[in-house]
Amino acid sequence: MDRGYVKLWRSTKDSQVFQDPNLLKVWVWCLMRATYKTRWTSIQTGRGTVEVKLDPGQFIFGRKTAAKDLKMKLSSVRNRIKKLKNMQNVDIQVDTHYSIVTICNWETYQADKNGSGQQSGQPEDRQRTGKGQAKDTNKKGKKDKNKDYTCDFEKFWAVYPKKINKKKAFEAWQKIDELPLMENLLLSVRGQAQGKDWKKDGGQFIPHPSTWLNGKRWEDEAVVISNDDDPPYW
Secondary structure (H helix, E strand, O other): OOOOOOOHHHHHOOOOOOHOOOHHHHHHHHHHHOOOEEEEEEEOOEEEEEEEEOOOEEEEEHHHHHHHHOOOOHHHHHHHHHHHOOOOOOOEEEEOEEEEEEEEOOHOOOOOOOOOOOOOOOOOOOOEEEOOOOEEEEEOOEOOOHHHHHHHHHHHHHOOOOOHHHHHHHEEEEHHHHHHHOOHHHHHHHHHEEHHHHHHHHHHHOOOOOHHHHHHHHHOOOOOHHHOOOOOOO
């Protein structure tokens, strides 16, 4: 992780992040911490270790390690990471023993285009002016609406079976303080989509995505329809 480089876009100077030197320091630290290629890493847990998959633009986050690297108080690191999340620069997936930080729009801004293996894969500083990330525009000067949504939300939206009111669903997504691991959340959606309640009457009882998110319905258990010879499973 010490070799290679990250891309720092000139639009950074027009962002909210640039106006706060300490927040800028945390943001650049996040870019340098993120992996530029898919890899597996071992995490120490209470009873042993667990293997965690990291995709490009992700890294394992620990406040103590961050505070030591950044020479900041634990509370300062926590508040600034949370601010970057609110700005939609990063997403945070919280597990019992660790957290995974995802730099949003990694592929758009930091992907390695030349295949050199250099660490150019950090999602670049995509802060929109006024919100922390620079909004992209097309040739006609219109905003690319897809850039208004975070990468993890787009993954959720892609698998959720009832696609109603995306904007309202994203507003609900942003209000969630601590999301589960993205892999677990998607597994929950897929599992419930196979459940008898969601399949009943052509899916009319599937909750709106905003309702599902506001209710933290990923914590629900779903009874999946099975063959007559097999018992239902959760």
